[in-house]
Amino acid sequence: MTRETMAPLTKRLSLPFQSHSLLLTLLPCLILLLLPSRSLSSHPSPGSPSPVVSRIAFGSCAKQSSPQPIWDAILDFHPDLFVWMGDNIYGDNKRPFRIFGEQRTIGPWKNVDRFFPSSQEELKRRYELAKNKPGYAELSQRTKVIGTWDDHDYGLNDAGKEFAGKDVSQKLLMDFLDEPEDSPRRKQAGVYASYVYGPEGKQIKVIVLDTRYHRDPIFSDGTFLGDAQWEWLEKELKGPKTELTIIVSSVQVISNLSATGYPLLFTECWGNFPKERERLFKLINDSKRSGVFFISGDVHFGEIARYDCGSLYPIYDITSSGLTRSLEEDSTPAVAFLIRAIFQIVPSTMRVFSANCRHKSCIYARPNFGAIEVNWDVSPPRVKIELRDVNGSSVNEVSFLLSELQAREVSGTGECESGYQQHCTLERESSWLLRKRLTLILWVVVTGILRRIFS
Numbered sequence: 047m048t049r050e051t052m053a054p055l056t057k058r059l060s061l062p063f064q065s066h067s068l069l070l071t072l073l074p075c076l077i078l079l080l081l082p083s084r085s086l087s088s089h090p091s092p093g094s095p096s097p098v099v100s101r102i103a104f105g106s107c108a109k110q111s112s113p114q115p116i117w118d119a120i121l122d123f124h125p126d127l128f129v130w131m132g133d134n135i136y137g138d139n140k141r142p143f144r145i146f147g148e149q150r151t152i153g154p155w156k157n158v159d160r161f162f163p164s165s166q167e168e169l170k171r172r173y174e175l176a177k178n179k180p181g182y183a184e185l186s187q188r189t190k191v192i193g194t195w196d197d198h199d200y201g202l203n204d205a206g207k208e209f210a211g212k213d214v215s216q217k218l219l220m221d222f223l224d225e226p227e228d229s230p231r232r233k234q235a236g237v238y239a240s241y242v243y244g245p246e247g248k249q250i251k252v253i254v255l256d257t258r259y260h261r262d263p264i265f266s267d268g269t270f271l272g273d274a275q276w277e278w279l280e281k282e283l284k285g286p287k288t289e290l291t292i293i294v295s296s297v298q299v300i301s302n303l304s305a306t307g308y309p310l311l312f313t314e315c316w317g318n319f320p321k322e323r324e325r326l327f328k329l330i331n332d333s334k335r336s337g338v339f340f341i342s343g344d345v346h347f348g349e350i351a352r353y354d355c356g357s358l359y360p361i362y363d364i365t366s367s368g369l370t371r372s373l374e375e376d377s378t379p380a381v382a383f384l385i386r387a388i389f390q391i392v393p394s395t396m397r398v399f400s401a402n403c404r405h406k407s408c409i410y411a412r413p414n415f416g417a418i419e420v421n422w423d424v425s426p427p428r429v430k431i432e433l434r435d436v437n438g439s440s441v442n443e444v445s446f447l448l449s450e451l452q453a454r455e456v457s458g459t460g461e462c463e464s465g466y467q468q469h470c471t472l473e474r475e476s477s478w479l480l481r482k483r484l485t486l487i488l489w490v491v492v493t494g495i496l497r498r499i500f501s
C-alpha cells in the first residue's frame with residue numbers, strides 16, 4: 047500500500063494513499079491559506095505435453111463494488127494465464143478522514159485507526175461480488191487464473207504477520223482462486239506457490255510470493271518472507287531451469303519512491319527492507335538462473351523499473367496497478383493534474399523511460415493491466431511487456447530478447463562489469479539535491495504563500 051506523509055508540519059502523519067489523498071498532501075498549504083490572512087509446485091507431468099503459454103495478463107487493486115470495465119480489454123488480449131497481484135478485493139473498511147470530532151483518524155491526536163477489518167461473512171460476500179463480475183467471470187471460465195494477495199484482501203491496510211484474521215483470509219482467497227480442497231497450499235502458512243507452464247524449451251515458471259503472512263512491521267528492518275518461505279524460494283530458484291521465471295510480488299521490488307518522494311509519497315515496498323531486498327537479489331544471482339523478472343502491483347499506478355547491478359543481467363519489475371483503483375481515477379481533475387506534475391518532478395533512478403509512454407513521466411495513474419507476450423517463434427525468443435489502459439491501448443512497454451537475461455559469468459570481477467549499467471544507482475544514493483527536490487519545491491511553495499499572507 048502506498049501512504050503519504052506530511053512530516054514537516056505534524057510529527058509523522060501518515061495517510062493511506064487512497065482517494066483524495068493528494069489533496070491531503072496539499073492540506074498544509076490550504077490550512078496556511080485559511081490563516082487570518084511450503085513447497086507447492088505444479089509441474090507438468092512428464093509425458094503429457096503441456097500447451098505453449100505465450101500470453102500472460104496480470105492486474106491488481108480491483109474494488110469489488112466498482113464497475114470493472116477493464117475485463118473486456120483483458121479478454122480481448124486472449125491471455126493463456128491471468129495473475130492476480132493482490133488487493134483483488136478491498137476487504138477492509140476505511141473511516142473518514144477526520145482531524146476533529148469524536149472519531150479522529152489522523153494526526154498525533156487521533157483516537158481510532160483509519161482502517162478496520164471486516165467479519166468473515168462480509169469478506170465472503172465481497173469475494174462473491176468480485177467473482178461474479180461479468181468480465182471476470184468470463185475470463186475465469188476461459189483462462190487459468192492464479193495469484194496472491196496484498197494488504198486489503200489479506201484483511202487490513204499495511205498489515206503483516208501480526209494480523210489475527212490471516213488464516214480465515216487464506217481460506218477465502220483459496221476459495222476465490224478455486225484451489226482444490228485437498229491442495230497443500232490450503233494447509234501451509236501463507237499463500238506462496240509456484241507453477242511451470244509450457245513444453246520443454248518453452249517453459250515459464252511463475253513463482254508467487256506471499257508478502258504479508260510472515261512480514262515483520264514496516265520499519266522493523268525484520269523479515270519480509272519468513273524463514274520457511276525463503277527456504278522454499280531458494281529451492282524454487284535453484285530447481286530445474288526454465289526459459290523464463292516470473293516472480294510475483296504484490297509490492298514493488300525495484301522502485302523505491304519513498305527515497306525521493308518523501309515526505310509527500312511513501313510506498314510499502316521491498317526498499318523498506320534493504321537487507322531482505324539484497325538477500326533476494328543475491329539469491330537470484332547465486333542461483334545462476336536466467337530469465338528472471340518481477341511483476342508487482344499495489345501502488346495505484348503503472349511503472350516499469352529495472353535494476354542492473356543486483357545480478358548478472360538486468361532485472362525488470364513491471365508494476366500494474368490498478369484494475370479499478372488508480373491515483374488519478376480516484377481524484378478530481380485538478381488533483382489528477384497535480385499528481386501528473388509531481389510524478390514528473392520526483393526523480394527515479396530505476397524507472398525505464400521510453401518514447402512509447404503515454405505520459406512523459408512514464409507513470410500511468412489510470413486503470414491499467416499488464417500484458418506479457420512471448421514470441422517463441424523467433425530465435426532467440428522475444429518478450430514484450432506492456433501496460434494497457436481500460437481500452438486495451440498500450441501506455442508503456444518494454445521488450446527484450448531472452449538472450450539478454452542470461453546468467454553468464456562476466457569476465458572481470460565485481461559488480462556492474464558487463465556494460466549494462468544505466469540503472470545501478472539506488473535512489474537513496476543519488477545526490478541530496480535530487481532526493482530533496484520535491485521537499486524543496488514544497489518548501490518554496492509554502493514559504494511563498496506565507497510571504498504573500500504576511501507581507
Ligand SMILES: *[C@@H]1O[C@H](CO)[C@@H](O)[C@H](O)[C@H]1NC(C)=O
Binds near residue numbers: 304305316320472473
Ligand atoms: C528506500 O528508501 C528508504 C527511505 O529513504 C531508505 O531508508 C531505504 O534504505 C531505501 N531502500 C533501498 C533498497 O535503497
Ligand SMILES: *[C@@H]1O[C@H](CO)[C@@H](O)[C@H](O)[C@H]1NC(C)=O
Binds near residue numbers: 328332455460461
Ligand atoms: C553475482 O555472482 C557473481 C558470481 O557468479 C559475482 O561475481 C558477482 O559479484 C555477483 N553479483 C552480485 C551483485 O552479487
Ligand SMILES: *[C@@H]1O[C@H](CO)[C@@H](O)[C@H](O)[C@H]1NC(C)=O
Binds near residue numbers: 412435436437
Ligand atoms: C477509452 O475509449 C473511450 C471511447 O473511445 C474514450 O472516451 C476514453 O477516453 C478512452 N479511455 C482512455 C483511458 O483512453
